[in-house]
Amino acid sequence: MNLVRCEDLKKYFSGKARIVKALDGVSLEIEKGSFFGLVGESGCGKTTLGKIILGIMRQDYGRVILETKKAQVVFQDPYNSLDPKMKIFDILAEGLIARESFIVNRLSSDMKRKVEEILDLIKLPKEALDKYPHQFSGGERQRIAIGRAVLTKPEFIVCDEPVSSLDVTIQLQILNLLKDIQKKLGITCLFISHDLKVIKFICDKVAVMFRGKIVETGSVRDIYSSPAHSYTKALLKAASYDNMKNYGREYL
Amino acid sequence: MRDLVRNRMALAALVFILAVLVFAILAPLLAGYDPASTDPGSILTAPSREHIFGTDRLGRDIFSRIVYGARISLAIGFIAVGIASLIGVFIGSIAGYYGGKIDYMLMRFVDIMLCFPTIFLILAVISLLEPSVTNIMVIIGATGWMGIARLVRAEVLTLKERDFVSAAKVMGAKDSRIIARHIIPNAIGPVLVSATLGVGGAILTESALSFLGIGVQPPTPSWGNILMDGRSTLGVAWWLTVFPGLFILFTVLSYNILGEALRDTFEPRLKE
Amino acid sequence: MNILEVKNLKIYFNVPDGIVKAVDDVSFNIEKGKVFGLVGESGSGKTLTALSILKLISWPGIIAGGSIIFNGTDLLRLDEENLRGIRGSKISIVFQEPASSFNPVFTIGQQIVETIINHQGVDGNKAKDLALECLHRMHINETRRVFHNYPHQLSGGTKQRAMIAMALANSPELVILDEPTTALDVTIQAQILDLLEEIIEKEKLSILFISHDFGIVSRMCGHIAVMHRGKIVEAGATKQVLNDPRNDYTASLLKSVKALT
Numbered sequence: 110m111n112l113v114r115c116e117d118l119k120k121y122f123s124g125k126a127r128i129v130k131a132l133d134g135v136s137l138e139i140e141k142g143s144f145f146g147l148v149g150e151s152g153c154g155k156t157t158l159g160k161i162i163l164g165i166m167r168q169d170y171g172r173v174i175l176e177t178k179k180a181q182v183v184f185q186d187p188y189n190s191l192d193p194k195m196k197i198f199d200i201l202a203e204g205l206i207a208r209e210s211f212i213v214n215r216l217s218s219d220m221k222r223k224v225e226e227i228l229d230l231i232k233l234p235k236e237a238l239d240k241y242p243h244q245f246s247g248g249e250r251q252r253i254a255i256g257r258a259v260l261t262k263p264e265f266i267v268c269d270e271p272v273s274s275l276d277v278t279i280q281l282q283i284l285n286l287l288k289d290i291q292k293k294l295g296i297t298c299l300f301i302s303h304d305l306k307v308i309k310f311i312c313d314k315v316a317v318m319f320r321g322k323i324v325e326t327g328s329v330r331d332i333y334s335s336p337a338h339s340y341t342k343a344l345l346k347a348a349s350y351d352n353m354k355n356y357g358r359e360y361l
Numbered sequence: 362m363r364d365l366v367r368n369r370m371a372l373a374a375l376v377f378i379l380a381v382l383v384f385a386i387l388a389p390l391l392a393g394y395d396p397a398s399t400d401p402g403s404i405l406t407a408p409s410r411e412h413i414f415g416t417d418r419l420g421r422d423i424f425s426r427i428v429y430g431a432r433i434s435l436a437i438g439f440i441a442v443g444i445a446s447l448i449g450v451f452i453g454s455i456a457g458y459y460g461g462k463i464d465y466m467l468m469r470f471v472d473i474m475l476c477f478p479t480i481f482l483i484l485a486v487i488s489l490l491e492p493s494v495t496n497i498m499v500i501i502g503a504t505g506w507m508g509i510a511r512l513v514r515a516e517v518l519t520l521k522e523r524d525f526v527s528a529a530k531v532m533g534a535k536d537s538r539i540i541a542r543h544i545i546p547n548a549i550g551p552v553l554v555s556a557t558l559g560v561g562g563a564i565l566t567e568s569a570l571s572f573l574g575i576g577v578q579p580p581t582p583s584w585g586n587i588l589m590d591g592r593s594t595l596g597v598a599w600w601l602t603v604f605p606g607l608f609i610l611f612t613v614l615s616y617n618i619l620g621e622a623l624r625d626t627f628e629p630r631l632k633e
Numbered sequence: 634m635n636i637l638e639v640k641n642l643k644i645y646f647n648v649p650d651g652i653v654k655a656v657d658d659v660s661f662n663i664e665k666g667k668v669f670g671l672v673g674e675s676g677s678g679k680t681l682t683a684l685s686i687l688k689l690i691s692w693p694g695i696i697a698g699g700s701i702i703f704n705g706t707d708l709l710r711l712d713e714e715n716l717r718g719i720r721g722s723k724i725s726i727v728f729q730e731p732a733s734s735f736n737p738v739f740t741i742g743q744q745i746v747e748t749i750i751n752h753q754g755v756d757g758n759k760a761k762d763l764a765l766e767c768l769h770r771m772h773i774n775e776t777r778r779v780f781h782n783y784p785h786q787l788s789g790g791t792k793q794r795a796m797i798a799m800a801l802a803n804s805p806e807l808v809i810l811d812e813p814t815t816a817l818d819v820t821i822q823a824q825i826l827d828l829l830e831e832i833i834e835k836e837k838l839s840i841l842f843i844s845h846d847f848g849i850v851s852r853m854c855g856h857i858a859v860m861h862r863g864k865i866v867e868a869g870a871t872k873q874v875l876n877d878p879r880n881d882y883t884a885s886l887l888k889s890v891k892a893l894t
Contacts, residue, residue, distance in 0.1 A: 150818035150820060150821075151818050163531050164530075164531070165527050165531065180531060181531060181532070182527070182528055182531045184524040184527070185524075186524060189524040190524035190525050190528055191525055192525040192543050192546075192547070193547065194546040194547055195546075203529065203532060204532045207529060207532035207534040207538065208534070208535075209538075210537070210538070211535070211537045211538035211540075211542055254528075261532070276674040276675055276845070277886070277889050277890055277893065278674070278885070278889040280889070280893065281889045281892055281893065284893075303818070303819065305819070306894060307893065310892070310893055343820055344819065344820060346823070347820045347822065347823035
């Protein structure tokens with residue numbers, strides 16, 4: 110069954126002299142429980158699509174059908190996605206009280222227990238709860254962001270380039286954490302990235318975007334082994350450029 | 362905090378500010394005399410061991426008056442700035458967060474307020490109402506919030522684009538929660554700077570008003586009205602002008618220096 | 634023979650909490666006509682090492698020791714005037730962010746012409762011709778348009794080509810490439826790497842290639858050194874380091890990289 114469906118989404122931005130078609134008629138379906146990848150280069154519209162699906166941005170045309178009220182997000186920049194003035198405990202617990210009036214800040218012991226449980230999942234020590242974001246590394250902050258997203262037991266998470274600003278060993282850690290979460294909680298995920306390798310590692314299906322349109326959709330296996338669209342082919346060729354099978358230059 | 366300690370001048374300023382604060386709080390203990398009690402026998406006496414800052418035309422001890430005057434001047438400074446900050450933060454956040462027509466209307470209101478020469482506005486209002494300490498606090502505060510509003514609005518404009526705000530929206534947080542819990546705590550930095558500098562400004566304004574006779578009314582002492590007394594006797598009794606003048610000068614200077622030092626601590630924190 | 638010899642380079646940072654040894658006794662040699670890669674994760678010290686070659690380290694960082702021998706001269710002991718003569722002509726550098734390497738208020742052409750005039754002493758017209766020729770060599774289409782454009786009017790890929798053109802304008806002996814493709818889209822990355830390969834071969838340049846990406850480095854470099862926390866943990870022929878790493882850190886790093894391929 111489809112958890113998310115987009116029908117002919119269009120979004121325009123008025124630039125200096127012309128109109129930018131960030132999304133030019135995008136339709137897709139995300140099956141419940143799957144990790145759906147959205148890949149494309151900068152400016153293709155993938156982040157805009159993510160924001161519209163989440164409701165942070167309004168589309169100009171078309172509709173988004175979400176069969177769930179429980180959606181969460183993980184952003185790219187770990188230095189920007191956590192409120193620098195809040196303690197980690199409050200950051201993690203925010204999802205539990207976000208819908209209350211802003212005066213409410215007391216947390217029940219039940220909530221406290223949930224926060225501590227999440228710490229196990231994201232592998233951070235209990236002492237972390239009293240600290241502030243700037244005391245943590247990029248990878249740790251990203252884990253906190255994931256913890257925050259998962260704590261409210263959402264059905265759907267949008268990850269927008271969650272590992273792009275991390276070192277490769279940390280990338281692997283975070284991706285494994287996400288895989289772990291998928292297995293344990295069965296969450297549906299829209300995974301946005303420009304990095305084909307990362308999408309291959311974690312997604313089941315993938316849609317390739319170019320200039321506001323989806324040019325190809327399919328299972329990761331199919332698309333990566335036999336791409337149909339010329340842009341997909343170009344993208345794969347460029348990415349395989351550094352497959353480490355061609356060793357450096359030996360000049361005379 | 363460490364940067365502040367390292368900056369010697371800022372440290373000196375902070376020490377002076379705290380000293381004046383202590384003076385004001387402990388006024389009853391420090392003052393040797395009742396600031397209102399007159400002593401016809403010691404009119405206009407120069408600084409001596411009994412009256413370390415001398416006496417005025419009515420024989421009142423200047424030092425005691427200055428120490429009690431500190432209470433008034435500081436209180437006006439803090440509360441006026443407090444009022445200005447509250448108004449400024451409120452208007453600035455609403456304008457910055459909602460944008461569009463609301464932003465436009467509020468900012469035009471700010472522009473209109475800025476068109477008035479503050480001193481004349483205050484003069485006009487004070488002449489209509491009576492110049493009580495409360496009125497002075499309120500009017501200085503009500504005419505000094507515009508700068509803070511603009512600063513806060515600028516901060517809010519950048520803050521609302523940050524990912525942690527988007528994340529909160531996705532979690533279902535209402536605007537009021539986002540503004541109160543995420544936006545304002547992060548926008549406070551420049552407000553603190555502005556407020557510190559503002560205290561100096563408020564003290565100066567109050568001193569000017571009192572000096573002109575429309576501020577704090579005698580016999581309640583304020584640094585400004587002590588100066589006023591000293592106007593006519595400048596050649597003869599320099600202590601009536603010099604001491605309150607020095608206090609005003611150094612207090613305002615200290616708040617300015619502290620404000621600048623705070624600005625240095627907050628400004629470079631652009632990218633971690 | 635070696636075109637560059639870095640010996641015991643130390644770059645320290647004076648921060649409130651103490652001294653950070655960002656580069657801690659690093660030594661390596663670059664052979665003339667070869668491409669040498671410096672690989673490492675963020676914070677390993679590779680960019681600082683590259684910047685120190687042209688003494689571009691600014692406070693609170695200081696070059697605390699070591700020597701960098703270029704054509705027999707120790708660059709770290711050279712005075713500012715002589716160093717300026719070398720920067721941009723004998724040794725040039727291409728940075729990661731094409732957007733911030735160009736001055737936004739001058740056109741591309743003006744900036745390339747300026748460096749040509751500074752180092753080659755030719756007149757304005759000749760410099761303009763040379764600049765256009767440089768741009769053309771980078772396979773930039775519409776060289777005249779690009780010449781008269783401001784940086785913000787160009788795409789990332791074109792800007793990077795222009796940056797490379799500027800770096801090569803004065804026929805340098807050594808070119809330092811600091812993550813030259815990291816900020817670019819993957820299809821553009823491939824194009825720029827193709828371009829670099831072609832130029833390196835044609836002009837027989839000596840290159841110091843800095844990157845965090847093992848894939849790119851494996852393609853471009855014959856020899857590499859792996860940096861970790863300010864030290865070189867392993868160095869050698871690319872093929873050997875990648876297939877048979879001797880150091881634990883290198884091995885685990887490569888394991889992660891290969892897991893994602």
